[in-house]
Amino acid sequence: MPRKSRDERLDTRTARLKLTPRREPYWRSIQEGRAIGYRRLSGGKGGTWIARHYDPSATPTRRTKPLGSADDMMDADGATTLNFAQAQDRARAWFAELSRTGGIVTEPVTVKKIMADYLANYTARGGKAERDTRSVIEA
Numbered sequence: 409m410p411r412k413s414r415d416e417r418l419d420t421r422t423a424r425l426k427l428t429p430r431r432e433p434y435w436r437s438i439q440e441g442r443a444i445g446y447r448r449l450s451g452g453k454g455g456t457w458i459a460r461h462y463d464p465s466a467t468p469t470r471r472t473k474p475l476g477s478a479d480d481m482m483d484a485d486g487a488t489t490l491n492f493a494q495a496q497d498r499a500r501a502w503f504a505e506l507s508r509t510g511g512i513v514t515e516p517v518t519v520k521k522i523m524a525d526y527l528a529n530y531t532a533r534g535g536k537a538e539r540d541t542r543s544v545i546e547a
Contacts, residue, residue, distance in 0.1 A: 412492075412493050412496055413436055413437075413438045413444075413496060415436040415492070417434055417436075417446075418434065418436055418444075418446050418492050419492050420492075421478075421479060421480055424446060424448065424455060424478060424480055425448075425480060427446070427448045427455075428448070429448040429449060429450040429451075430447075430448065431447075432447075433445030433446055433447040433458050434446045434447075434448070435460065438496060438499065438500070439503070441461065441462040441463060442459075442460070442461055442462070442499070442503050443459070443460045443462075444457060444458070444459055444460075444475075444492075444495055444496055444499045445457070445458040445459070445460060445472075446458075446478060453481070454477060454478055454480030454481040455477075455478040455480055456474060456475075456476070456477055456478060457474070457475040457476055457477075457478055457490055457495035457498075457499075458472055458473070458474055458475060459472065459473045459475055459495075459498070459499035459502050459503070460472050461473075461502075461503060461506055463506075471506070473499075473502050475490060475495050475498045475499060475502075476488050476489065476490045476495070476498065477489045477490070478490065478491075478495070479491045523545045526545075527541060527542060527545060
């Protein structure tokens with residue numbers, strides 16, 4: 409298991425609350441081409457964690473993914489509210505997913521998409537009851 413990165417600005421809740429709110433996250437590189445960012449929200453609302461992956465051979469070359477809320481205002485639960493170590497774990501899991509899939513992250517499959525694909529395939533095969541099938545799908 410990789411060692412956790414340390415950053416004085418991002419490690420603790422009190423250090424993060426001292427950061428100036430801005431649009432560009434405060435980035436911390438955790439591996440080459442891989443970073444975790446903290447975006448401080450204005451109005452004393454805490455912040456959010458973001459992962460960034462850079463691969464010059466992929467298209468697009470730079471990808472980002474929101475990881476969850478930071479534990480600035482409430483204790484970390486590991487699901488929606490994360491501390492710095494938990495955010496690193498979640499980012500590494502996403503980086504591993506990108507590596508496994510060759511940088512291709514598929515969209516979630518929905519019933520609507522499956523039914524549209526089915527209807528297109530049915531029509532292409534010369535289905536005789538296209539209108540009835542479409543009616544059943546829309547119902």
